[in-house]
Amino acid sequence: MMAFALKRLLLALVVAFAVSLISFMLLRLAGDPAAALAGESASAEDIEFVRKKYGLDRPLIVQYLDWAQMVLKGDLGESSFFKKDVRSILADRLGVTLTLGGLALCFAALVGIPLGALAAVRPNTWVDRAALAIAVMGQAMPSFWFGLIMIIVLGVKLRLLPISGSETWAHFVMPAIALGYYATPAIMRLTRAGMLEVLSSDYIRTAVSKGLSPWQILFKHALRNALIPVVSLASVQFGFMLGGSVVIETVFAIHGVGFLAWESIRRSDLPVVQAIVLMLSLIYVGLNLLADVLNALLDPRIRVH
């Protein structure tokens, strides 16, 4: 088990390294950071001055190694807009985004798992079809639009919830739903498929013939096993949600990492953008690693491969 975990950890580190290299190159090649730093009214000499000052005239690979070395020491550079340490800016904002992502995942699991289980217990009935309809509709709804509709209906017309900011828990209700419902169909479908498979297995038949109550079979035996793949899906979805927070945080003016990313992109604040891309990929890689190890713990068959 240790060997398996170590191997995965090593792989995750290499992936993280590759992602950081690619995102660095991509952002550098896509535009001229010196021009962006110097501002719109800068002359050609100003831009050259900035290029020299920040070392942007050196070969890209040297710049990358320089940046990577700083990052490894925990220094993410200085924001060209805030004139502040990027790390402290991110530290202030990360909590909000993680809270939003966590709540969104809870919403997706609380809706997706029961619906999926129910659909599997009564396959090809109206319950199954209704669950499928919810899934298909959910996948087709643009999240920013869903967010705006909720703002109009729940926020402005019915005055049930606050429409922007992140001061109280009530502020998180609509954004969490808008962010979470997109992951719901995938969780639901996987739960349904897992339950269908488990329910037709021998040990469930044994449990039935032993005369256990249906509820006991469903919760103690079936659901537990059906949820193993859902756990790894959920962790991957959490990573996607942190990316999706760019859209939802902008809609609801929540001052988390996503909103910061959008603002920084518009302000050409490259150090911040780079740091956020790196951080989100690291979180994703970390979650994947966690899911792999967790899966291997729950299902020993995986470790062999």
Add this chain to the structure above:
Amino acid sequence: MVEVLSEMEGAERPGSRRMLLRRIVGHKGFLAGATILLAILTVALAAPLIAPYDPYEQNLDRRLIPPVWHEEGTWSHPLGTDGLGRDYLSRLVYGSRISLLIGVSTVAISAVIGSTLGILAGYFGGRVDLVISFLIMVRLAMPVILVALAVVALVGGSLKIVILVLGLLLWDRFAVVMRATTQLVRSADYVRAARAAGASTVHILVSEILPNLMGHLMVIVTLEMARAILLEAALSFLGLGVQPPLPSWGLMVSEGKEFMLFSPWVITIPGAALFMLVLAINLLGDGIRDIAAPEART
């Protein structure tokens, strides 16, 4: 694919084709999706004939006229007008062209990249598989929206750039699925027979393996098309996608945002159009999966 079907419906011969047709006609979701998609496609192709006005023509005397079902609505602007007095129906009609173009072109790029990588990895295995699997992992770890937003912002937003950026980012699912399915058919009898008969590797990949992956490929094509359309809408909504005055549906929602409290139709109409289009594509995809690759259902 045809082989698989005729095997399963062995008793139903003659005509695996007739069987296929019966399955298509019997699948309500597929039919509904195909009908909606066909309608939107017709609207997009016949846009100049359907749109009552020039979608770019502003008329500041006729700003924010509500749609006909509203009390103050008028038939001269069936879906009302936007904040600049442009006819909303005309913009919606022309906007369908942008969404469809994004969906088709993005997938054309990403399907080629992803399927090539996936089939190579699945067929050759070993080191090739190792390298390609690594590429897939790296791609999956990159936050799509964020990277797309940043690149579009740096290069400058336009329809072409959005298509290119999304096309280069959205190949992951093609690669993952094509890799797995190629691994399954790699050792099938017909592939072995072709190899024994001395067929070249290219011939085996293109003529023996690819046709048998078509069902799965089509399912991913629909999924990714839907994803690309939603992503373009999100990018345009955030102001870093297709640029004004183009009538992208996502951009229409963005432009309508400031009026949405008193004139909610400016965001409900383009949003509903996006929803219908993506719903149709997803229904079609689910249908294709049930009909052509039923074992892929999850």
